[in-house]
Amino acid sequence: DQQVKQNSPSLSVQEGRISILNCDYTNSMFDYFLWYKKYPAEGPTFLISISSIKDKNEDGRFTVFLNKSAKHLSLHIVPSQPGDSAVYFCAASSSGSARQLTFGSGTQLTVLP
Amino acid sequence: GAVVSQHPSRVICKSGTSVKIECRSLDFQATTMFWYRQFPKQSLMLMATSNEGSKATYEQGVEKDKFLINHASLTLSTLTVTSAHPEDSSFYICSASTQASPLHFGNGTRLTVT
Numbered sequence: 434d435q436q437v438k439q440n441s442p443s444l445s446v447q448e449g450r451i452s453i454l455n456c457d458y459t460n461s462m463f464d465y466f467l468w469y470k471k472y473p474a475e476g477p478t479f480l481i482s483i484s485s486i487k488d489k490n491e492d493g494r495f496t497v498f499l500n501k502s503a504k505h506l507s508l509h510i511v512p513s514q515p516g517d518s519a520v521y522f523c524a525a526s527s528s529g530s531a532r533q534l535t536f537g538s539g540t541q542l543t544v545l546p
Numbered sequence: 547g548a549v550v551s552q553h554p555s556r557v558i559c560k561s562g563t564s565v566k567i568e569c570r571s572l573d574f575q576a577t578t579m580f581w582y583r584q585f586p587k588q589s590l591m592l593m594a595t596s597n598e599g600s601k602a603t604y605e606q607g608v609e610k611d612k613f614l615i616n617h618a619s620l621t622l623s624t625l626t627v628t629s630a631h632p633e634d635s636s637f638y639i640c641s642a643s644t645q646a647s648p649l650h651f652g653n654g655t656r657l658t659v660t
Contacts (some may be wrong), residue, residue: 442587469651476552476639476651477590522590533580534641534649538589 436460437525439537447545452510454540456523459504463525467534468497468508471520480521481508513544549573550642552652559630559659567625567655569640575620576642580649581613584637593638596623630659 438457446452454468464485469477483490483497483506490497496509510517523537549572559565569579578597582590594615596602602615612634614626623642627634639654 437589467649474555474654474656476550476641476653479650533592533595534590535592536582536589538587 437535437537439523439540441540443541445543446513449512452513452542454508454521456506456537458525462527464528465526466506467524469522515544515546518544550650550652552640556656561631561659562629564626564628565630569623569652571621571642578643579623580641581625582639632659635659
């Protein structure tokens with residue numbers, strides 16, 4: 434049973450426009466959520482996170498929104514740049530799990546010039 | 547920022563041999579390290595949690611006798627794939643954290659068993 438789901442395996446966006454990547458989770462114990470970016474043959478790189486006490490966290494072009502009632506979070510990238518093209522993983526953890534992360538299956542973002 | 551170094555980045559071995567993968571935290575002490583495995587076009591699957599000075603905790607379905615984990619110091623964890631088989635071919639990634647930081651990942655090891 435997938436506890437973290439990214440239902441869109443791929444997304445294409447024009448440069449300069451907004452990219453919205455979505456993630457759903459089922460485990461109500463999750464209280465910390467992260468987004469990672471991954472290039473081929475490299476490990477994931479931390480992008481941005483949000484704890485369950487907040488509903489929005491912003492860092493430059495990246496904003497993460499959390500809707501706890503819907504168990505849904507999204508990552509907004511604006512404006513999108515070709516260098517943002519990568520696989521984006523949503524991950525979640527609970528405070529009692531020693532920082533173990535449960536990952537979604539990833540979304541391949543392609544930003545077209 | 548924090549850096550996690552994983553070595554080797556790529557290894558090809560023959561069936562039946564053992565392969566050791568190292569994961570080092572370069573500028574911080576990692577109380578906990580994690581080992582993940584990724585199949586093509588799939589998510590990162592947690593294999594085991596490694597705490598310095600104690601036995602690793604394996605996820606359900608992961609054979610602890612096949613995937614030996616040693617976390618001898620606060621900066622080094624090793625994963626040894628014993629008696630490797632072609633089905634063990636995969637991308638293995640380690641990560642490390644302190645209490646205050648999000649997980650930082652190594653660049654992964656592509657294992658190919660022929």
